[in-house]
Amino acid sequence: MQRPSSRPRFHLAFPVRDLAATRRFYAETLGCALGRESARWIDFDFFGHQISAHLVDGEGELEPVNAVDGDAVPVRHFGLVLEWSDWEALVERLRRAGVPFVIGPRVRFAGKPGEQGTVFIRDPSGNALEFKALRDMDRLFAPQEPDEHD
Numbered sequence: 001m002q003r004p005s006s007r008p009r010f011h012l013a014f015p016v017r018d019l020a021a022t023r024r025f026y027a028e029t030l031g032c033a034l035g036r037e038s039a040r041w042i043d044f045d046f047f048g049h050q051i052s053a054h055l056v057d058g059e060g061e062l063e064p065v066n067a068v069d070g071d072a073v074p075v076r077h078f079g080l081v082l083e084w085s086d087w088e089a090l091v092e093r094l095r096r097a098g099v100p101f102v103i104g105p106r107v108r109f110a111g112k113p114g115e116q117g118t119v120f121i122r123d124p125s126g127n128a129l130e131f132k133a134l135r136d137m138d139r140l141f142a143p144q145e146p147d148e149h150d
Contacts, residue, residue, distance in 0.1 A: 009049045012078055013041075014127050015056040021124035022053045029097045047080055053125075063128070069108045074120065074128035081140060087117050087133035094121060102128060113139045 016022045019042060026032040026044045032051075035043030040055040065072040082090065091105045103120040118132040134140055 011050045011052070012046075013052040013054055014078070016053040016123070016125035016127070017056065018124055019053065019055055025123050026051075026053070029094070029099060031093075051078075071103045071108075071120075073130075074102065077120065077128035077130050079130035079132065081137075082131060082133045083137075084117065084133040084135065087119075087131060090131055091117075091119055094119070113142050 019037075019040075023034070023042055026042075026046075027034055030046075032047070033045040035045060035050065037043065042053045044051050044053070064075045066075055067073070094101070099121050101119060102122055103118065105117065105119040107115065108118050109115050113136070115135045116132045118130060120128055120130050122128055
């Protein structure tokens with residue numbers, strides 16, 4: 001997968017319950033390189049961006065969802081916008097690894113400017129991740145058509 005070169009990279013810190021399971025999921029299942037780490041956090045190279053898994057004590061609350069194109073999408077999530085072929089390859093990698101889908105791979109907004117492939121999964125701590133690919137990457141920030149909101 002291509003990494004950003006001249007664009008700024010984002011940093012995201014997120015809560016996890018088990019660092020060993022988190023390391024296996026992000027490093028082995030998703031193929032992210034390990035960065036710095038301590039007893040309570042691990043940095044990963046998330047396709048050219050830095051994410052930091054921070055160990056938290058206790059259980060989190062249920063998270064809200066919003067209806068998007070007929071799916072209950074977790075409100076709090078992060079992920080990547082990939083090239084279509086990279087998205088298909090990642091979906092296949094997730095299938096081979098037996099990762100359960102929160103929302104299985106599908107094409108959303110078919111035939112519209114925002115047409116995209118999307119898939120949602122959870123990491124071992126329950127954090128939701130979305131990986132998507134637009135048919136036309138130039139439309140990533142294009143205004144939505146009225147019926148694309150739901």
